[in-house]
Amino acid sequence: MDNEEFRKFGHELVDWIAEYRKNVGSLPVRPNVRPGEIKNRLPAAPPEQGEPFEKIFSDFQSIILPGMTHWQHPSFFAYFPANTSPPSILAEMLTAALGAQCMSWATSPAATELEERMMRWLSAMIGLPPSFTGVIQDTASTATLCSVLTAREARSRFTVNTRGYPSYTRFTAYCSKEAHSSVEKAIKIAGIGKEYLRKIEVDETFALRPEALERAILTDIKNGFTPLLAVAALGTTGSTAIDPLRAMGELCRKYKLWLHVDAAFAGSALVLPEMRAMLDGIELADTFVFNPHKWMFTNFDCSAYFVKDPSLLVKTFELLPEYLKTAEEGTVNNYRDWGLQLGRRFRALKLWFVLRSFGAEGIREKIRSHIALAQDLAGKIRTSADFELLAPVPLNTICFRYRPRGASDLATVNSLNEKLMAALNAGGRIFLTHTKLNDRFTLRLVIGQTDVRKEDVDRAWQLIQTQARELA
Numbered sequence: 028m029d030n031e032e033f034r035k036f037g038h039e040l041v042d043w044i045a046e047y048r049k050n051v052g053s054l055p056v057r058p059n060v061r062p063g064e065i066k067n068r069l070p071a072a073p074p075e076q077g078e079p080f081e082k083i084f085s086d087f088q089s090i091i092l093p094g095m096t097h098w099q100h101p102s103f104f105a106y107f108p109a110n111t112s113p114p115s116i117l118a119e120m121l122t123a124a125l126g127a128q129c130m131s132w133a134t135s136p137a138a139t140e141l142e143e144r145m146m147r148w149l150s151a152m153i154g155l156p157p158s159f160t161g162v163i164q165d166t167a168s169t170a171t172l173c174s175v176l177t178a179r180e181a182r183s184r185f186t187v188n189t190r191g192y193p194s195y196t197r198f199t200a201y202c203s204k205e206a207h208s209s210v211e212k213a214i215k216i217a218g219i220g221k222e223y224l225r226k227i228e229v230d231e232t233f234a235l236r237p238e239a240l241e242r243a244i245l246t247d248i249k250n251g252f253t254p255l256l257a258v259a260a261l262g263t264t265g266s267t268a269i270d271p272l273r274a275m276g277e278l279c280r281k282y283k284l285w286l287h288v289d290a291a292f293a294g295s296a297l298v299l300p301e302m303r304a305m306l307d308g309i310e311l312a313d314t315f316v317f318n319p320h321k322w323m324f325t326n327f328d329c330s331a332y333f334v335k336d337p338s339l340l341v342k343t344f345e346l347l348p349e350y351l352k353t354a355e356e357g358t359v360n361n362y363r364d365w366g367l368q369l370g371r372r373f374r375a376l377k378l379w380f381v382l383r384s385f386g387a388e389g390i391r392e393k394i395r396s397h398i399a400l401a402q403d404l405a406g407k408i409r410t411s412a413d414f415e416l417l418a419p420v421p422l423n424t425i426c427f428r429y430r431p432r433g434a435s436d437l438a439t440v441n442s443l444n445e446k447l448m449a450a451l452n453a454g455g456r457i458f459l460t461h462t463k464l465n466d467r468f469t470l471r472l473v474i475g476q477t478d479v480r481k482e483d484v485d486r487a488w489q490l491i492q493t494q495a496r497e498l499a
């Protein structure tokens with residue numbers, strides 16, 4: 028493709044994207060395909076000769092698009108959103124055009140310095156203490172792994188990095204039963220051993236019980252373990268429960284544990300002063316992560332990781348082979364040393380475009396409107412005769428189930444809700460997912476799509492009620 032063809036197709040593609048964004052709501056949210064169906068339509072080997080772009084793009088539309096779940100659909104209420112926005116898409120195009128690999132300051136000074144500035148902007152927007160320094164990671168899973176590894180190194184005075192685990196080391200780690208699986212994954216990968224991750228009881232709001240945490244720490248100390256770290260979830264994946272950060276922080280101080288805060292989804296809500304209560308005690312944390320790629324209109328991937336002491340992070344990850352040395356060593360941030368990967372994408376650009384394009388107030392308005400829509404629907408479910416809420420709704424995630432009058436047997440009600448979800452999702456008009464809370468099959472409906480409107484939520488509620496009546 029020469030540059031003039033690129034110009035032509037580029038214009039056409041932007042037109043296509045604008046149309047897609049306008050019409051995505053009329054597509055089925057989920058594809059109706061069987062496993063293997065898409066792969067079987069793709070040739071087994073790459074073409075020997077280059078193909079025209081028209082043909083490639085036509086195949087994208089006829090083969091790939093029908094196999095996509097439309098995450099930007101206004102009726103996508105599943106998982107947590109991975110929302111995006113026009114400025115983010117445009118910045119991503121520029122990032123691809125620049126094609127820069129931003130591993131160190133010298134490999135693109137502007138990328139490093141923009142990232143430094145964006146992390147400061149974000150930190151101020153969500154009310155983190157100025158003592159935290161930020162770096163962009165690909166995902167919260169990676170950020171949590173970085174935190175676990177840094178905790179391990181800080182505690183072992185960097186000896187695990189150099190000599191591996193000494194035979195006497197028996198670290199333990201703590202999170203609630205509702206914490207995200209990425210915590211367990213990090214504990215596995217860091218060599219702590221997932222058997223030594225203590226999953227602590229939760230209260231009736233699904234938040235960690237600090238007294239149970241203290242009991243677990245004391246038992247472990249008594250049994251010769253070294254409690255290493257705890258993870259507090261601000262917004263669990265199941266129901267956006269908020270762990271008691273201050274109480275956990277005080278216990279971590281008392282027993283010398285590292286404290287990581289996983290606010291992957293709910294962290295975006297901290298732009299709202301009325302949501303800041305959940306951050307009470309943040310000064311006691313060592314690290315904090317939230318994902319602009321979930322609920323801050325910045326397309327996947329972009330995870331904001333904040334650390335209290337960057338020197339511990341850098342010491343955990345840095346290596347300086349001859350071929351990476353630059354003249355500025357020691358005077359600039361070389362982000363290659365702030366995480367797992369060496370090569371880094373220029374993710375700060377899309378954040379810059381988004382934050383400037385929306386403005387902090389624009390972001391606050393959107394997030395506030397999502398929470399208001401969720402609170403409105405939660406109110407309807409609360410007063411409905413045949414549906415019930417199964418968890419508090421602190422933000423924009425509603426956990427509920429259908430329980431027609433007279434239905435009380437757990438297995439029957441669970442199966443009814445499983446069928447309800449399957450029928451709703453098969454219809455293609457909305458998409459929601461589930462979790463289990465207290466053994467109850469729980470429908471989760473998350474309202475965080477960039478342009479979701481009241482009519483989209485009202486339509487979803489109508490569909491859910493109609494479908495439920497049909498099943499009953």
Ligand SMILES: Cc1ncc(COP(=O)(O)O)c(C=O)c1O
Nearest residue numbers: 166167168207209263264289291
């Ligand atoms: C609370 C929480 N932590 C971590 C993650 C993992 O996020 P990522 O996909 O960025 O690794 C999720 C994903 O939904 C989450 O809800």
